[in-house]
Amino acid sequence: xxxxxxxxxxxxxxxxxxxxxxxxxxxxxxxxxxxxxxxxxxxxxxxxxxxxxxxxxxxxxxxxxxxxxxxxxxxxxxxxxxxxxxxxxxxxxxxxxxxxxxxxxxxxxxxxxxxxxxxxxxxxxxxxxxxxxxxxxxxxxxxxxxxxxxxxxxxxxxxxxxxxxxxxxxxxxxxxxxxxxxxxxxxxxxxxxxxxxxxxxxxxxxxxxxxxxxxxxxxxxxxxxxxxxxxxxxxxxxxxxxxxxxxxxxxxxxxxxxxxxxxxxxxxxxxxxxxxxxxxxxxxxxxxxxxx
Numbered sequence: 001x002x003x004x005x006x007x008x009x010x011x012x013x014x015x016x017x018x019x020x021x022x023x024x025x026x027x028x029x030x031x032x033x034x035x036x037x038x039x040x041x042x043x044x045x046x047x048x049x050x051x052x053x054x055x056x057x058x059x060x061x062x063x064x065x066x067x068x069x070x071x072x073x074x075x076x077x078x079x080x081x082x083x084x085x086x087x088x089x090x091x092x093x094x095x096x097x098x099x100x101x102x103x104x105x106x107x108x109x110x111x112x113x114x115x116x117x118x119x120x121x122x123x124x125x126x127x128x129x130x131x132x133x134x135x136x137x138x139x140x141x142x143x144x145x146x147x148x149x150x151x152x153x154x155x156x157x158x159x160x161x162x163x164x165x166x167x168x169x170x171x172x173x174x175x176x177x178x179x180x181x182x183x184x185x186x187x188x189x190x191x192x193x194x195x196x197x198x199x200x201x202x203x204x205x206x207x208x209x210x211x212x213x214x215x216x217x218x219x220x221x222x223x224x225x226x227x228x229x230x231x232x233x234x235x236x237x238x239x240x241x242x243x244x245x246x247x248x249x250x251x252x253x254x255x256x257x258x259x260x261x262x263x264x265x266x267x268x269x270x271x272x273x274x275x276x277x278x279x280x281x282x283x284x285x286x287x288x289x290x291x292x
Contacts, residue, residue: 022046022072023186024099027079029054031145032105035179036077043187048073060086070094075101075186078128080120087120091127102128102135103185105178108197109259110139117250129193136191138181141199141260144172144281147213148290151248156213156291162224164231164249165206165256171199171263172209174276181270196266201275203261209278216282217291228253 023040027033028049037049050058050069058069060081076099080087091102106121115122128135146152155161178198185191204212207223214221226234228249235245254260267275285291 020046021074022048023075023077024048024050024069024073025077026050026058027077028056030079031143031149031175032178032182033077033079035175036182039179039183040186043183045187060090063089066090066093067097070097070099073097073099075099076103077182077186078102078104078124080104080106080124082118082120084115084119084123087123088127091124091131095131095133100134101186102131102133103182104128104135104137105182106137106139108139108141108199108264109254112259113254117247117254134192136185136193137195138178138185138266139195139197140178141171141173141264142255143175143178144200144278145175145285146172147209147282148285153290156210156221157219159220160222160224161206161210162226162231162234163206164226164228164252166225167205167207168256168258169203169205169261170255171201171203171261172278172281173198173200173267174278174281177267177271177275181267184270191270196270197264198266199260199262199264199275200278201263202277202279203263204278212279212282213286213291216286219291221291 023045025033025037025040025047028037029051033049033051037047040047048056048069050056052059056069058065060083070093073094076094094102104124106125107118110122110125113122125137143150147156152161181196181198207225210221210223231252232245232249235248236242240248267273
């Protein structure tokens with residue numbers, strides 16, 4: 001679900017008096033976490049940046065790491081693991097430790113797909129809703145940065161991105177916008193028990209997205225629409241484990257059904273500005289040598 005603009009927001013003039021709060025950012029070395037941490041610190045907040053290999057060690061499957069990262073924390077940015085099994089216990093322990101504000105990163109369509117794929121996100125949404133805490137959920141479209149930092153990057157450098165999405169359109173969201181939204185949700189009042197859906201301002205096909213990247217980078221690239229069966233076979237041939245290959249296939253089949261195609265208003269609702277356009281992301285990433 002989406003929410004209406006914050007015509008009823010409380011005054012935030014006292015935000016500068018709250019810099020004694022301690023924020024825990026999970027996945028602090030990931031695409032969103034490594035952007036959230038410096039933003040919070042630049043605003044004067046104390047941040048515990050946690051991940052398996054970051055400043056503070058945290059491992060979902062090593063429960064001895066939980067209590068140390070939660071000590072003294074008042075606000076938490078929660079990026080769920082792929083395996084949903086530890087999520088309920090972690091949220092309960094966090095609430096018992098005194099964490100009162102949870103911002104959860106989820107995906108658009110999670111309310112439709114449930115735990116059929118990427119189940120950790122759906123479980124995290126449910127866990128915070130049941131925990132008796134101040135929670136806000138961010139449901140985001142696929143990241144624009146997936147084309148330069150993640151799943152799509154290596155195929156693009158190889159000249160061919162093949163996905164089972166046909167000519168479905170998607171308004172890819174810039175991770176910089178997600179980070180700005182997360183910081184606002186952690187540090188401002190007026191967002192309790194809300195779900196915000198985040199997208200970019202323009203929906204385009206994956207083929208059009210690749211064409212924009214090819215033009216900006218000067219590299220030969222093409223998009224190829226393939227069947228789910230072919231996609232699964234290619235992933236398996238590339239050595240992707242069977243369960244993960246099936247999950248990716250299910251995810252892009254879901255995308256092809258159009259569940260992520262509409263524009264969402266979350267960036268504007270939270271930040272009072274329009275989201276960044278995919279073209280601006282492409283120009284910036286190309287200038288930084290993302291596809292060089």
